[in-house]
Amino acid sequence: MIPALFFYLFAGVCVASALMVVASRNPVHSVLFLILAFVNAAGLFILMGAEFLAMILVVVYVGAVAVLFLFVVMMLDVDFVQLRHGAMQYLPVGTLIGLVLLVELLLVTGAWVIGPGVQKTVALPIPTGVSNAQALGLVLYTRYVYFFQAAGLVLLVSMIGAIVLTLRHKPGVRRQVISDQLARRKEAIIELRNVRPGQGL
């Protein structure tokens, strides 16, 4: 009873705030609604017993991604009303595609049968008696070490790519060179003048 209540609470707020992300006129409000949607999705994860995913969702999406969005939205002076101007002319096409997708989804999920062999082919049984994080840790570096390393390589490539495509060495930029700073002698840079009273330099 109580879990069902919370499920409808989280799910309802999640869907409503997702709607508001698209519908609200102020982009900052959109991002805030996005955060609300994420938090409610995290609540749904907790109801399913996936507390690690819930925490990751809050930490990564709310803590990092959404805040980054917020910064970008606030710093870039994008006129969203202007951008949305003329969006209405695509409404018929959009509605049509949406309807087609809806029918497809209904077809797919309406006739959905979990294959009879599914229980036998599950890659890993759900471990009992350990927390999510521990269960993930037990397989991440053993069973899934290949995927883990491959994902690491993908991230390495994205880092190299970002540097290759955007880093520019501008000429004339003064950089701090600590060895040069330490090697400076007092004699080379300081000139002592005997300033007489009443005359100045």
Add this chain to the structure above:
Amino acid sequence: MNHAAELPALFPAMPEIILAVGAMVLILMGAFRGNQSTGAVAGFAVMLLIAAGVVVAVMPSETSTTFGGSFVLDPFARFFKLLVLVGSAVAVVMSSEFLSTPDRARFEYPVLIVLSTTGMLMLISAGDLIALYLGLELMSLSLYVVAAIDRDRLKSTEAGLKYFVLGALSSGMLLYGASLVYGSTGTVTFAGIAQGAAAGGIGLTFGLVFLLAGLCFKISAVPFHMWTPDVYEGAPTPITAFFAAAPKVAAMAVFVRVATTAFPTVGVQWQQIVVFVSIASMTLGSFAAIGQTNIKRLMAYSSIGHMGFALIGLASGTVEGVQGVMIYMTIYVAMTLGTFACIIAMKREEGPVENIADLAGLARTKPGVAFLLAMLMFSLAGIPPLAGFFAKFYVFLAAVNAGLYALAVIGVVTSVVGAYYYLAIVKVMYFDEPAPAFVPMRGELGVVLAVTGLFVLLFFVWPAPLVDAASTAAKSLF
């Protein structure tokens, strides 16, 4: 709970490990020594690719799996891995002029090619959907970056951006398909999917369609080909040569592996898709290339058409058909690399040119190059006794034996249409008034052109090694 895990066997993945570790060493070397080390990094990159190729070649020929079945090493994988490594190594060698131009010398370029090749090898050996996706992303991300590596040229950045946006879209489709397949079979391993797919179901069919759509994008088959001409034209020419060879081979390999090992029980369903994609690609490749004036765009349409021909083999769904795909891809790589060696060498004093009209009268200014290029064009058109004819012969034969007569007939008709624009290039070279001569061809390009030209010319003398290797490799899938 005791989870004493033993280390998975690393030996089957040795080529990938060599490339990945080597790439990291090279990136450090470049980071410390800056762009003046580009030449050395490129040299080491070629050596790494060759070393990985040697390891692949000496590996035992029986099928082995590791990492819990995510990584499969079988004769099929070894065949395609060798082909990919050769394609990548030749592409790096052909880039040496690009990499020795001061403002374009970037040591990341060879490193990214090595990382991309690592992704291709992982893709070829993928034994489940997660390994497939990670390999595909590793390959594609590096490709997006190298497409835009000439970042001060508008066309290059446009090519990179276009490739990235459309590639991300196709990855999304692939993942959506993978999730539907997982949802209806409960597993991501190909063997498990093959078991679970026997029951069928509409969710599985939807997943299959989306999965194949994502893969069609990577081999640039119609209707997912839109990026190809723009990316080929915009990217620097040596990079286009790389795009046209190795990634196509890897994506085709995984296409064949997914279709034959993960969905053998729903063969009828993917066969329809492959037949449609094949016909559409052959037709578009033949007709759209006719109006092109830029030779890189022409090669883009040509490669779309060739992917259509290669898919004929897969459409037949037999050992013979897969063997045909493998022979086709090998000969395609040789023809493409040879042709691109000529395109890279299309350079006058004032800079590189890339229009077909610039080849006018090449037979009088450079008879040797013109002869070899003409042979490559005849081969691309599929004129006997050159290698390209045998490539088409094996796939058409497989289609006829599988009862796909209409497909084979359409293939023959479109290859006749396609012959028009290949022959038009030969006509421009031999019968038009000479345009100003190109600067002398660089040595490494000459070697690539000579080797590939002789390969297509003399393939009919001794086709047995390739045909036998492809036959053994194809059998390992079934």
